[in-house]
Amino acid sequence: MWSVHSPPGRNPLLPVQAFHDFNLLGQSVLGAGWTQAAAVQRTEDREKGRERERERERGSVWACECMCPPWNPPAHSIGGMCLPNTRSPTPAAASGNRDSKTSSLPFHPARDLIASPKDSPHIQVAQNFSFLHQPEIFHPISQLEIPLPFRSEFPSLLPGQPLESALQQLDDLCKKGHYLPAAHFAATILTSSLITSTDYSAIFSLLYTRLTCLLLTGNTLLAAEESKALQDLNSSFYYVDVKPDLPKEDGSSQEPPEKAHLAPWPLRVIAVRLQSIGFSDTRRGISGLYDLGLEARRHIIRPSVGAEEKALWKARLGDLGIRVVNALVEMGDLEAARRSLASMASPSKSDAHRLQQRALLHLRVGDVDSAKDLFSSVSNPSANIVEPLLKMAEGKFDEAVTGWNDLLKTYTGTDDEVLIKQNLAVCLLYVGDLKQSREILEALVDDHNSFQSLTFNLATVYELCSENSGALKEALAERVAEHPQSEHRNWEIPNGAFKI
DSSP states (O other), X not given: OXXXXXXXXXXXXXXXXXXXXXXXXXXXXXXXXXXXXXXXXXXXXXHHHHHHHXXXXXXXXXXXXXXXXXXXXXXXXXXXXXXXXXXXXXXXXXXXXXXXXXXXXXXXXXXXXXXXXXXXXXXXXXOOOGGGSOGGGSOOOOOTTSOXXXXXXXXXXXXTOOHHHHHHHHHHHXXXXXXXXXXXXXXXXXXXXXXXXXXXXXXXXXXXXXXXXXXXTTOHHHHHHHHXXXXXXXXXXXXXXXXXXXXXXXXXXXXXXXXXXXXXXXXXXXXXXXXXXXXXXXXHHHHHHHHHHHHHHHHHTOTTOOHHHXXXXXHHHHHHHHHHHHXXXXXXXXXXXXXXXXXXXXXXXXXXXXXXXXXXXXXXXXXXXXXXXXXXXXXXXXXXXXXXXXXXXXTOHHHHHHHHHHHHHHHTTSTTHHHXXXXXHHHHHHTTOHHHHHHHHXXXXXXXXXXXXXXXXXXXXXXXXXXXXXXXXXXXXHHHHTSOOOTTSOXXXXXXXXXX
16 A cells, blocks of 8 residues: 655655665675675676576567566676675585475565465475574664563573474464564574574575564664575575476477475565665666566466466566566666656556556656556546545645545545545645644554554654654653554564654
């Protein structure tokens, strides 16, 4: 959906769920050891470049699946750099035998139908992943920036506690929204003797939980630094043969075995983003997304792919296209982002979520007219929801207030009511009606709503209408601390959410 949480004088538009909006480091900085690492990777990168050209010649799935390249990655290594001064495990031959068991590990808190982490049954492998559960990888987590009412005790493993019990405890933490203790406990399990060096399912599951929990609690830089331990996820070390060679119909030769990546798809997606931050190279993120896009396209055009699996890979490819545009915006290359958006196939008129998501992308690059065009011929309630948001983008806050009030008559009692009221309160703030804006936001808090943009906006209103805003903000934190815990929001809310 959408939401607004900016103080007066700043752009009020900030997508909440359509994008992954995290803090970026500065401009690209090539760290020590780059020259040697690039030299090692250059041959492999040339092959990747040739593969991109071959894929483009075969067809235009990129364009119809939201991945038409608006930007040409450089020829030298960006997405395939190995870490200097860290151990790089030697690829080991994998047995390729499927195990009868499947992973039942928790993948909270990120539940995403497009990015399901369980791509295939557990496969027996010979690779050694000991480099991913070393204690020195994981940083200590502080609660100094967490208000006292929201601080929680970090759990530890009990003597003799089995792995199943520890994973259930981790799952319970995530279900209650305790993402910061969950991040700590995931690292505790990873570095314990409960995890063997060949149990890649457990290692990747716990690492994914650790990184996503850090992201959800605002510790993006810590997650970026820790993601570098994965090194190059596109290397052959992470791929295995999942079935034996099969003879061709004429019996003259054999088909190459099908390759499978051991890391779950969502881990690979967030690793691209985090490693680009960790290595201070935003171009690395763009290149990594295109590498994933090429792999998704190869799965789509496989002769043996089923209809359900094909739909999954198409959805993943479309999701990657959205991420590419968002990454280009963060790089400041708005023109490339506009070209990429223009190359995307229009979403179905009945797909309200995709339409709203695309509209937010156009707003992020400042293209209000294109956002309007998306809904020009749509008889869908989603068009009515986005219309007041477009008015806000144009600075027409009086008209936006009227639009939000009209929508409330239709959406009262629905899931969208809260966000409609939130945006209405922001518009009232811009037109100078502080009293009504405060009343709406406080009523939302009283109804047990406590998402970060809501508390931030209410704290801003307190600063504007009271000389005793500090006490009001502390009282707000205490009120929110009395709300029931939920897996849908982070419990360890930082001071910044209350502007304390």
